[in-house]
Each structure stands twice: as C-alpha cells, then as structure tokens.
Amino acid sequence: MTDVEQLSAAKRALLERALARRRAAAAAAATAIPRRTQPGPAPLSYSQQRMWFLQQWEPQAPTFNGARAFRLRGALDREALARGLRTVIERHESLRTVVIPGREPLQTAPEDWSFELQVVERDGALDEQLRALSRRPFDLTADLMLRATLIELEPEEHVLLIGMHHIAADAHSDRVLFTELSELYGSALAGRPPQLAELPIQYADYAVWQRQRLQGTLLEELTAYWAAHLEGSPALLKLPTDRPRPAVQRHEGAHHRMRFERELGEQLLAVGREAGVTFYITMLAAFSTLLYLLSGEEDIVIGSPIASRNHTELEGLIGFFTNTLALRTRLRGNPSFREVMARARESALGAYAHQELPFEKVVEALRPKRDPSYNPLFQVNFRAQEAQRPPLVLPGLEIEPLAVDIGFSRFDFALELELRADALAGYFEYDRDLFDAETVAGFEDDLRALLDQIVRDPDVQVLAIQLPHGRRGRRRTTGTIGRRMAK
Numbered sequence: 261m262t263d264v265e266q267l268s269a270a271k272r273a274l275l276e277r278a279l280a281r282r283r284a285a286a287a288a289a290a291t292a293i294p295r296r297t298q299p300g301p302a303p304l305s306y307s308q309q310r311m312w313f314l315q316q317w318e319p320q321a322p323t324f325n326g327a328r329a330f331r332l333r334g335a336l337d338r339e340a341l342a343r344g345l346r347t348v349i350e351r352h353e354s355l356r357t358v359v360i361p362g363r364e365p366l367q368t369a370p371e372d373w374s375f376e377l378q379v380v381e382r383d384g385a386l387d388e389q390l391r392a393l394s395r396r397p398f399d400l401t402a403d404l405m406l407r408a409t410l411i412e413l414e415p416e417e418h419v420l421l422i423g424m425h426h427i428a429a430d431a432h433s434d435r436v437l438f439t440e441l442s443e444l445y446g447s448a449l450a451g452r453p454p455q456l457a458e459l460p461i462q463y464a465d466y467a468v469w470q471r472q473r474l475q476g477t478l479l480e481e482l483t484a485y486w487a488a489h490l491e492g493s494p495a496l497l498k499l500p501t502d503r504p505r506p507a508v509q510r511h512e513g514a515h516h517r518m519r520f521e522r523e524l525g526e527q528l529l530a531v532g533r534e535a536g537v538t539f540y541i542t543m544l545a546a547f548s549t550l551l552y553l554l555s556g557e558e559d560i561v562i563g564s565p566i567a568s569r570n571h572t573e574l575e576g577l578i579g580f581f582t583n584t585l586a587l588r589t590r591l592r593g594n595p596s597f598r599e600v601m602a603r604a605r606e607s608a609l610g611a612y613a614h615q616e617l618p619f620e621k622v623v624e625a626l627r628p629k630r631d632p633s634y635n636p637l638f639q640v641n642f643r644a645q646e647a648q649r650p651p652l653v654l655p656g657l658e659i660e661p662l663a664v665d666i667g668f669s670r671f672d673f674a675l676e677l678e679l680r681a682d683a684l685a686g687y688f689e690y691d692r693d694l695f696d697a698e699t700v701a702g703f704e705d706d707l708r709a710l711l712d713q714i715v716r717d718p719d720v721q722v723l724a725i726q727l728p729h730g731r732r733g734r735r736r737t738t739g740t741i742g743r744r745m746a747k
Contacts (some may be wrong), residue, residue: 293573295465308546329662359544390664391667405427441654463578490626511690525684531606536605546710546711547675551705563584591722597719676689706727
C-alpha cells in the first residue's frame with residue numbers, strides 16, 4: 261500500500277485539492293503574458309491603484325519612497341553612470357510612467373521626458389542628508405519614478421543615492437536595476453555595446469493581463485479561500501505600547517538595526533531543516549511567538565511580501581509585482597515551538613497556493629471596519645531571506661552599501677532579517693508614535709533570548725520561553741510599558 265493510500269479520505273481530498281491548485285498555478289505560469297494590442301493609456305494594476313489612492317490622502321508623505329545608497333570609492337565616470345541610469349529608465353516604462361487621474365485612473369509613459377543625475381556636495385551629517393533627500397515627495401502625475409543623487413565627499417569618493425517610488429518598483433527590481441546598471445556602466449568604460457536582452461513586455465502589458473485574468477471562477481475561488489482563512493481573525497494586534505494609539509496614523513517611524521553572529525543563523529537553519537521547513541518559516545514562527553509573548557494574543561496575523569513573479573516575462577522587469585500575504589498563525593494551547601513551525605508552514609503554504617489575489621482585493625472582499633488609527637487586517641509586517649541581496653557592482657569602483665532610514669513606518673511594527681555571509685542581520689521598523697527607541701532595543705534582547713532558547717530546544721513550549729523583560733502582554737494596563745511591567 262502506498263503512503264497516499266494510507267491517508268484518510270479527508271486527507272486524500274486535501275492532498276488532491278493542493279495538487280490541483282499546484283497544477284493550475286503551473287498552467288497559469290506557462291501561459292505567456294502578451295503585449296497589449298491597443299497602444300496608449302492602460303489601467304493601473306490592482307496594487308498600483310491602491311497605492312495611488314493612498315497617496316492622494318497624504319501626497320507629501322514619503323510612505324512609499326524607496327531609497328538605496330552606496331559609497332563609491334575610486335575614479336567614477338559620472339557621464340557613464342548618468343547614461344546608464346538614463347538607459348535603464350528608457351528600457352523600463354514603469355520608471356517613466358505617470359498616472360492620469362480620474363474615477364478609474366490610467367497609466368501612460370510619455371515620450372517626452374528627461375533625466376539628470378543630480379550632483380551635490382556633502383551638507384552636514386551624511387545620514388541626515390540622505391534622509392532629507394530620500395523623503396522628497398514624488399508627483400505621480402508628472403515625475404520620473406527613479407531619481408538619483410551623487411554626493412561628493414572627496415575627488416574619488418562619492419555617495420550614490422537612488423530613489424524609486426514603490427508604485428514603479430519592488431524589492432526584486434533592485435536585482436534588475438543593479439544588473440543592468442553594472443552592464444551599462446562597464447560597457448561604456450570598455451567602449452562596447454551593452455549586452456542586454458530586449459524586454460518581452462512592459463509593466464502596462466502585465467496590468468492589462470492581470471485585470472483580464474482575475475475575474476470569474478478564478479476570482480471567486482481565490483476570494484473564498486481568503487475569506488475562510490481570515491474569518492474571525494482579530495482586527496487589531498494589541499501590542500503593549502509606550503503611548504496610546506493616536507486617532508490618525510502619521511507613519512512617523514524609525515529603524516532599530518540588529519546584527520547577530522552567523523552561527524546563530526546556521527543553528528536556526530538546522531532547526532528548520534530538522535522540522536522540514538525553510539529558514540523563512542522558522543523565522544516566521546519565531547516572530548509569531550515573540551508577538552504572542554509580547555501581546556498575550558493567541559491569534560496572530562502578520563503581513564508578508566511575496567515576489568509574485570511566476571512568469572518568465574516578469575523576471576527581468578522593473579515594476580511593482582509584489583503582493584502582500586496575510587499569514588495567520590494560532591498559538592492557543594501552549595504549543596511547542598516545533599508545533600508553531602508546523603502551524604506557520606500550513607498557513608504559508610495555503611497563502612502561497614492562493615497568492616494571485618492582490619491584497620487590495622482581499623481587503624475589498626472582507627470589508628473590515630476601517631479605522632484611520634491602524635492598518636486593516638494586520639499591523640505587523642515580516643520579511644526574511646536566507647541569502648543576501650545582490651550587490652551593486654560597477655567596474656573599477658569599490659562599493660559599500662549604506663543603510664538609509666527615511667524616517668517612516670508603514671506598520672506599527674515590522675521585522676526584516678537576512679542571513680548574510682558573516683551575520684544574521686536586519687532591523688525592527690517601528691511607529692514612533694507608539695514605541696520609544698529604548699523599548700524597541702528591549703525587543704531585540706527579547707528576540708535574541710527567544711532564538712537562543714529555540715535552537716537549544718525546538719520542543720520548548722512557548723509559555724516556557726523566558727524573555728529578559730518578561731511576558732508583557734499579560735500585564736496590559738493603560739500605562740506605559742515600564743509601568744505595566746512594574747505592576
């Protein structure tokens with residue numbers, strides 16, 4: 261008798277449905293995304309449309325600004341750099357696309373556009389200068405969605421700041437940008453034509469295809485899954501905060517950077533391998549456990565981005581393809597950490613199988629009560645990856661990535677981790693209206709203690725995990741964290 265035949269009828273049915281979804285996803289990925297047959301303005305993608313409407317509420321806010329900074333040492337060819345960036349913008353329509361306002365806003369890529377690499381001198385503290393430059397608002401109806409500034413430090417030392425609005429680019433877009441810019445800069449120095457393949461489609465082609473695809477039976481099935489997955493989930497994760505929640509979110513935030521030794525990351529990898537889960541799932545389970553111990557809430561919903569580039573045509577495009585998944589992990593019953601990993605894995609696999617439904621459509625379908633003081637469905641975000649992001653490489657230059665803290669937070673609290681060659685590193689992003697810097701520094705101590713205990717004993721029950729500052733959520737009052745802990 262095979263392993264499948266030994267399963268109960270219910271489990272066989274679940275397996276068959278999972279396999280059917282996998283076959284459907286594979287069939288969808290095998291279907292080429294065509295170029296548009298009608299030129300001219302096109303609809304926004306669902307993600308773009310939601311971002312457009314959110315931007316209208318706070319047009320001057322840097323909420324969706326993305327910034328990448330690099331220290332460049334060596335003989336920099338400014339013209340080659342500017343020409344390379346200009347060519348990237350020319351290749352990718354998303355970076356020169358503007359929004360035509362209206363009840364149903366449209367996108368178009370004007371033929372008349374210009375790009376200039378801004379060159380400035382250092383002005384005061386470098387961190388503050390980078391923050392100020394990164395916070396400059398984008399006019400989505402007129403601006404290029406990529407801007408670049410070169411800060412002169414010494415004759416052969418500069419800082420390059422590249423800013424892109426999230427409506428035009430996601431995290432995977434960095435890989436495309438860096439690869440193309442490296443080739444364009446290197447080919448200019450060598451006096452040869454750049455070796456870049458022609459792009460099969462542009463972002464607007466994807467937006468048209470997405471809207472044609474997400475309708476009918478597929479839309480109904482995806483919506484039904486997310487409605488069931490999030491039914492009865494808490495509207496708000498009540499973390500213990502230093503101050504009462506303001507009536508309207510300002511998204512004023514900060515980063516608290518963390519760096520743990522590589523050995524800890526390798527131990528966490530081993531814990532995950534033994535349990536049959538990825539590094540991502542291990543860290544999702546750890547973060548869910550931390551939130552449970554901090555808040556006392558047994559039902560945890562965390563937002564997490566997924567690349568959503570399941571078609572070959574999208575791999576080499578700069579654009580906003582990332583979707584956000586609402587991952588729900590229940591911790592009732594004082595489970596072991598190994599059981600929390602299993603629960604997190606089940607939640608994530610279900611979400612992956614239904615990732616095509618844009619988060620905007622999930623919110624639209626569930627219609628949660630809107631409150632301007634917090635985000636709908638989840639208020640905490642998470643990202644973790646086992647490999648370091650690809651670096652920017654420009655021939656003849658020594659390049660050092662620099663951290664840029666723009667000073668905002670899209671969420672109450674977020675964790676981003678990356679297992680690098682020399683460390684497990686990342687940061688907490690937090691809302692400064694809710695948390696003090698010293699409180700978040702304490703959360704780092706709590707996270708470190710939790711990780712140490714689960715690598716020593718993955719079967720530890722979550723309520724047996726000792727945090728340096730105690731389990732705060734079970735002592736919630738109207739006072740500050742410090743006063744809660746003292747009571």
